[in-house]
Amino acid sequence: MNSNAAIAAFLNPEEIQDVQARLLNMLSEEILRYTGYESNSVPVETAQSLFESMLYCMTAYLNTLPDPYAAMRAFDLQQIFFSGLELVKQYVSECKQLLKKVKATRVQTELIAYNHTIDSEISLLLKGYDARFQAQKTTELSAMANISYPLFSDDLSVTGILYIRNYLLELLEENAFCAGYGKNYIRSLLLTHGVRHHLDYREMLVNIKELILEQK
Amino acid sequence: MDSRLSAVFSLNLFSDPTAAAQLLSLNEKTEPLGLTLSPTDVSALIQSRAEALNANGRIEIGSATIGRLVEAFCGSAYLSQQNYSPVLHELIELFYYYKNETLDLISDNELIAFMKDAFENRCGGSLDLLANRELQKLAENLRFGREDYTNMDPEPDELDEDEKEDLDEQ
Numbered sequence: 001m002n003s004n005a006a007i008a009a010f011l012n013p014e015e016i017q018d019v020q021a022r023l024l025n026m027l028s029e030e031i032l033r034y035t036g037y038e039s040n041s042v043p044v045e046t047a048q049s050l051f052e053s054m055l056y057c058m059t060a061y062l063n064t065l066p067d068p069y070a071a072m073r074a075f076d077l078q079q080i081f082f083s084g085l086e087l088v089k090q091y092v093s094e095c096k097q098l099l100k101k102v103k104a105t106r107v108q109t110e111l112i113a114y115n116h117t118i119d120s121e122i123s124l125l126l127k128g129y130d131a132r133f134q135a136q137k138t139t140e141l142s143a144m145a146n147i148s149y150p151l152f153s154d155d156l157s158v159t160g161i162l163y164i165r166n167y168l169l170e171l172l173e174e175n176a177f178c179a180g181y182g183k184n185y186i187r188s189l190l191l192t193h194g195v196r197h198h199l200d201y202r203e204m205l206v207n208i209k210e211l212i213l214e215q216k
Numbered sequence: 217m218d219s220r221l222s223a224v225f226s227l228n229l230f231s232d233p234t235a236a237a238q239l240l241s242l243n244e245k246t247e248p249l250g251l252t253l254s255p256t257d258v259s260a261l262i263q264s265r266a267e268a269l270n271a272n273g274r275i276e277i278g279s280a281t282i283g284r285l286v287e288a289f290c291g292s293a294y295l296s297q298q299n300y301s302p303v304l305h306e307l308i309e310l311f312y313y314y315k316n317e318t319l320d321l322i323s324d325n326e327l328i329a330f331m332k333d334a335f336e337n338r339c340g341g342s343l344d345l346l347a348n349r350e351l352q353k354l355a356e357n358l359r360f361g362r363e364d365y366t367n368m369d370p371e372p373d374e375l376d377e378d379e380k381e382d383l384d385e386q
Binding site: 038044045 | 269273274275277278280281312316320325
């Protein structure tokens with residue numbers, strides 16, 4: 001569920017108006033909560049971001065249901081939002097466990113980007129992740145955190161915790177694939193790649209699985 | 217969902233439709249002080265608020281700010297019936313402008329309290345001094361992370377090693 005046109009086609013104009021009115025009330029409450037009830041106004045960009053965060057949580061929840069459009073009609077929007085928020089927080093916990101598994105199954109390599117991503121970048125992202133007010137944001141929350149290591153297959157259509165979760169699941173799969181190849185074999189592939197491109201192989205931004213598949 | 221806020225909602229939808237009535241009801245409190253707002257004054261102030269929010273790129277929930285400014289400033293020695301409405305217009309603009317300039321690091325009540333204190337005790341009722349000296353200094357203090365941000369005469373910031381070296385070289 002990510003298409004305005006699809007939603008608009010499903011709901012009639014009166015229902016769309018009703019949904020907008022209810023979302024407006026919810027956004028008002030989120031803005032006040034965001035300021036700790038100490039300010040009644042925020043910059044438009046902040047309100048926009050809070051709105052997107054709210055929608056992110058709601059969409060994350062609705063996409064787990066067999067018929068999200070019917071759920072929008074049947075359930076209270078506030079309840080959908082709180083269910084979504086709870087789900088997003090669960091994903092954060094899940095990602096912490098996934099990161100532990102990734103570390104436990106890591107490829108033994110001197111590739112800096114790979115090690116840096118596993119040892120610090122993902123942790124920083126999870127630490128700085130704001131499920132309530134900036135659920136849709138991935139790397140924007142931390143100046144230090146950026147995901148350096150490129151995946152073999154990266155789903156860039158999602159953001160926020162869904163992206164981080166996908167990234168870790170994919171990395172876990174890649175680790176399992178690379179486990180079928182020796183440490184020295186992988187090192188020689190990286191070294192050769194580095195020599196070919198006149199680079200120190202440790203500093204390259206390359207995907208190990210991709211290098212292995214190219215060689216095959 | 218269309219997440220472009222401006223395309224979905226109008227800023228006015230966040231306003232309180234009872235704002236005018238609430239402002240007029242404040243006349244009960246301000247009349248003994250010789251200050252009253254007419255329905256026309258109130259409409260103009262509400263319009264001023266909408267324009268100030270728009271000009272400063274802000275969205276406000278409800279319309280309580282004007283009332284809070286009235287309650288804070290109605291006891292001012294520098295207000296008379298003649299300048300009451302014009303001063304309120306100016307205060308509304310200053311409030312939203314400096315909410316941005318202070319990076320939302322200060323609460324609404326604290327900013328209004330600061331404005332009243334400065335206007336009354338340091339600016340002699342001058343809106344120019346309030347805007348261009350006191351509020352500007354407050355914003356600077358907050359942006360520089362100074363703990364005592366209401367201090368209008370702060371100690372110079374401590375220089376770090378690089379800054380000290382640059383100073384010695386000059």
